[in-house]
Amino acid sequence: xxxxSGGEVGxxxxxxxxxxxxxxxxxxxxxxxxxxxxxxxxxxxxxEEGIVPGEPLFFATAMPLAGGALGLLVESHMGRPTKVExxxxxxxxxxATDVYAQASVLxxxxxxxxxxxxxxGEIRPWxxxxxxxxxxxxxxxxxxxxxxxxxxxxxxxxxxIQQMRALxxxxxxARWHQYEPLARDGAAAGLRAAVGAxxxxx
Amino acid sequence: xxxxSTNTFSRVSxxxxxxxxxxxxxxxxxxxxxxYVTEAGxxxxxxxxxxxxxxxxxxxxxCRYCHTxxxxxxxxxxxxxxxxxxxxxxxxxxSPMLEPVRASYRTDTxxxxxxxxxxxxxxxxxxxxHVQKGIGCATCHGRVDRxxxxxxxxxxxxxxxxxxxxxxxxxxxxxxxxxxxxxxxxSNQLEVGRELVHEYKIQSLTxxxxxxx
Numbered sequence: 001x002x003x004x005s006g007g008e009v010g011x012x013x014x015x016x017x018x019x020x021x022x023x024x025x026x027x028x029x030x031x032x033x034x035x036x037x038x039x040x041x042x043x044x045x046x047x048e049e050g051i052v053p054g055e056p057l058f059f060a061t062a063m064p065l066a067g068g069a070l071g072l073l074v075e076s077h078m079g080r081p082t083k084v085e086x087x088x089x090x091x092x093x094x095x096a097t098d099v100y101a102q103a104s105v106l107x108x109x110x111x112x113x114x115x116x117x118x119x120x121g122e123i124r125p126w127x128x129x130x131x132x133x134x135x136x137x138x139x140x141x142x143x144x145x146x147x148x149x150x151x152x153x154x155x156x157x158x159x160x161i162q163q164m165r166a167l168x169x170x171x172x173x174a175r176w177h178q179y180e181p182l183a184r185d186g187a188a189a190g191l192r193a194a195v196g197a198x199x200x201x202x
Numbered sequence: 203x204x205x206x207s208t209n210t211f212s213r214v215s216x217x218x219x220x221x222x223x224x225x226x227x228x229x230x231x232x233x234x235x236x237x238y239v240t241e242a243g244x245x246x247x248x249x250x251x252x253x254x255x256x257x258x259x260x261x262x263x264x265c266r267y268c269h270t271x272x273x274x275x276x277x278x279x280x281x282x283x284x285x286x287x288x289x290x291x292x293x294x295x296x297s298p299m300l301e302p303v304r305a306s307y308r309t310d311t312x313x314x315x316x317x318x319x320x321x322x323x324x325x326x327x328x329x330x331x332h333v334q335k336g337i338g339c340a341t342c343h344g345r346v347d348r349x350x351x352x353x354x355x356x357x358x359x360x361x362x363x364x365x366x367x368x369x370x371x372x373x374x375x376x377x378x379x380x381x382x383x384x385x386x387x388x389s390n391q392l393e394v395g396r397e398l399v400h401e402y403k404i405q406s407l408t409x410x411x412x413x414x415x
Contacts (some may be wrong), residue, residue, distance in 0.1 A: 034239075035322065037316060038317040038320050039314040039315060039316060039317060040312075040314075040315040040317050041315075042282050042283070042313065043282040043283070044282060044283040044307060044309075044310045044311060044312055045282060045283070045307075046282040052271050052274070052275050052279065053275075053279070054275055054276045054277050055271075055274075055275050055276045079255070153317065
């Protein structure tokens with residue numbers, strides 16, 4: 001590119017005008033494209049929920065956070081959640097949300113979110129995970145789970161608690177730890193000092 | 203310095219340039235409205251040779267049997283393969299022409315229809331409001347009941363939209379006739395149209411943001 005390497009600044013005035021006029025003259029030509037052909041891809045068998053393209057569905061759900069749960073109403077387009085709002089009929093939410101609930105939908109589309117199961121960097125199927133897990137659990141059965149530790153976030157779901165209890169009953173030696181990075185430790189400590197018992201603040 | 207004839211040349215070229223620019227503008231406008239650009243009137247090839255003429259015209263199946271959501275939502279709705287199979291499990295069930303339909307149903311994979319009416323993505327369009335306000339299917343889509351392979355009847359250019367939005371009384375019809383393909387405007391359409399515009403509370407919406415939201 002000898003034209004560019006000439007003067008101290010690379011392009012002199014005439015060169016600049018010539019290039020700019022050429023690119024200006026051609027700028028409009030970029031719009032002279034036809035719309036690409038599109039396909040309409042309807043269902044083979046339509047689902048019964050009545051999903052209609054362009055019409056959102058709203059799902060009532062709850063988001064567990066720091067040992068509690070917030071009642072939510074999630075807007076969903078064609079099976080993809082797009083917006084999280086509070087559920088007006090939920091006694092704790094009454095239509096309001098917090099920053100964590102509002103931001104939670106972003107986590108779903110986070111490119112860093114794991115899409116597949118990997119083992120040592122290799123993509124593995126779900127069945128391989130189950131196989132490995134089953135083998136590890138079987139090995140623990142002989143010792144009653146003496147070498148077994150469960151680490152979870154604080155759980156307030158009655159179903160999950162019941163499942164954990166059933167699991168611990170099967171492995172009496174196992175231990176269950178809960179860790180919450182955003183725990184309200186200060187509030188808990190304050191309540192302990194005031195009431196003298198381990199109670200959860202609300 | 204210059205030869206005397208240069209005077210004539212300059213006069214002719216300055217005068218001629220006006221005509222040239224006018225002609226070029228007119229030519230470009232013609233090209234822009236032509237079927238080459240708008241693709242109006244060009245029948246699209248489809249994966250299955252579906253004929254609206256046969257189904258909607260000869261058999262008289264209502265538009266809404268397949269385009270189920272046209273009265274409720276923005277999209278008119280495309281039928282699932284299941285809708286085809288409602289009838290074609292019984293009639294023409296062995297036809298080789300319908301093998302792609304059966305294959306779609308068997309393997310639970312969608313049929314990829316070629317889109318005929320493709321509005322740019324920067325345009326908001328809603329079928330339901332037009333149907334509710336008494337704009338017939340045939341007003342925009344033409345006599346679909348006479349098309350074998352479907353084509354786009356209108357240019358779908360903005361001037362075409364505005365033509366109706368500026369004066370809806372010219373095109374509006376009674377709600378009961380919306381799905382009637384054969385409806386013809388009465389001789390006193392403007393009179394009837396004005397009454398319907400009043401009755402259906404049709405506004406002449408020509409603001410940019412009506413469609414470009």
